[in-house]
Amino acid sequence: MSVTTLTSGVTWPGLRPWLGTLVRLGLAAVWLFAGAAKVGDLAGSGRAVNAYQVMPFEVAKVIGAALPFVEIALGVLLVVGLATRAAAAISSALLLVFIAGISSAWARGLSIDCGCFGSGGQLAAGQSPSYAPEIARDIGFLVLAAFLLVWPRTRLSIDRWLEGTT
Amino acid sequence: MSKRRQDKSAAKVVRKQLAAERRRKRTLWVSIAAVAILVIAGLIGWGVYQSQRSDAGPLVAPASATTTSGETLGNGPVQVQLYEDFICPHCKDFEATSGSAITDLVNDGKIKVTYNTVAYLDPASTTEYSTRSAAAAACAADGGKFKEYHDALYAQQPAEGSAGLSNSQLISIGTGMGLNQGSFGQCIDSGRYKPWVASITDAAAKAGVTGTPTVVVNNQVIPNPTPDAIVAAVNAA
Structure with a gap:
């Protein structure tokens, strides 16, 4: 009797929503840090986007200025747990774009910093790019986003509260 | 099964379906709202960037510069473009090792x-020292002291992460070399050339310059700009 209650106390369906909360807050922290690092230097953020040389400078400036704010907004959505699945889907899409961008910079032999957490896309003289760790890190974040895409129901979320009201 | 019981379970199925339908609708609307929030956030970012730009004032270029390129010295046939940031330690190193070679090439009439x-x-x-110092050097250019002032800024380069030199320090460096206290000081305090610094910075990014220092001789980037490499590139041009 006591054995059954013990095992049924920590089942996957019981644990998953709490694990999901951790994943959600982790991914939120990633976006909030990434956005906060860039929001103070929007021109630098535009230069970082331009450093990838995949779009005209004028377009890169718009993306560079908009991106930090979008990242912060995504972070806020994830912190409060509103529209978790949509936020996870957009996070995945953004991360896939970033991974594609870094891979393409690598493939074209560009020598840039990814600019992921600020620093304007430039490398200090004599510093070599670290594309592989940057991609590995983004894949790690992508795993978090994928978890929430598959299991968006998490504890301590507005989504769950909304569900309870109807 | 009685008729009443059948009705009851049928009603239950319908209720369940209605509830599922409501959930689906709510999820849809919440998702649309989330996407709208993200779009608005992006638009706010663009708006903030635009207003930062237009608040800075009108774009005017200092003496010997254009609205998209920096102060130019010499009139030799070969064009050398230097991209430097006054707070960048590697730029200070570059100036220490290659600065005099470039000055010699200018004096020999080989380069511009x-x-x-x-x-x-x-x-x-x-304190956005990069912008303030470059704008101050532009004020010095108007007084005919660009190169002297440029060298003085590297000699007194502040550490990265610090507040940099204050505006009054920037002014006293200039007055120390004979620039007019009133007009030079006013030029720095009013931030007259800050929009110009933003403009040449944009132009550099547009030209594909991703780091400082970058040395370009006749449109060719010199990967390791030692004095020998620069002189060789100029002679080959």
Whole structure:
């Protein structure tokens, strides 16, 4: 009797929503840090986007200025747990774009910093790019986003509260 | 099964379906709202950037510069473009090792050199020293003292992460070399050339310059700009 209650106390369906909360807050922290690092230097953020040389400078400036704010907004959505699945889907899409961008910079032999957490896309003289760790890190974040895409129901979320009201 | 019981379970199925339908609708609307929030956030970012730009004032270029390129010295046939940031330690190293070679090439009438004093590293100081120092050097250019002032700024380069030199320090460096206290001081305090610094910084990024220092001789980037490499590139041009 006591054995059954013990095992049924920590089942996957019981644990998953709490694990999901951790994943959600982790991914939120990633976006909030990434956005906060860039929001103070929007021109630098535009230069970082331009450093990838995949779009005209004028377009890169718009993306560079908009991106930090979008990242912060995504972070806020994830912190409060509103529209978790949509936020996870957009996070995945953004991360896939970033991974594609870094891979393409690598493939074209560009020598840039990814600019992921600020620093304007430039490398200090004599510093070599670290594309592989940057991609590995983004894949790690992508795993978090994928978890929430598959299991968006998490504890301590507005989504769950909304569900309870109807 | 009685008729009543059948009705009851049928009603239950319908209720369940209605509830599922409501959930689906709610999820849809919440998702649409989330996407709208993200779009609005992006638009706010673009708006903030635009207003930062237009608040800075009108775009005017200092003496010997254009609205998209820096102060130019010499009139030799070969064009050398330097991209430097006054707070960048590697730029100071570059000036220490290669600065005199470039000055010699100017004096020998071999090159025309443009000092693009870009502000790539504004976040590296707490006071946007990159922009302020480049704007101050532009004020010095109007007084005919660009190169002297440029060299003085590297001699007194502040550390990355610090507040950098204050505006009054920037002014006293200039008055120390004979620049007019009133007009030079007013030029720095009013931030007259800050929009110009932003403009040449944009132009540099547009030209594909991703870091400082960058040395370009006749449109060719010199990967390792030692004095020998620069002289060789100029002679080959």
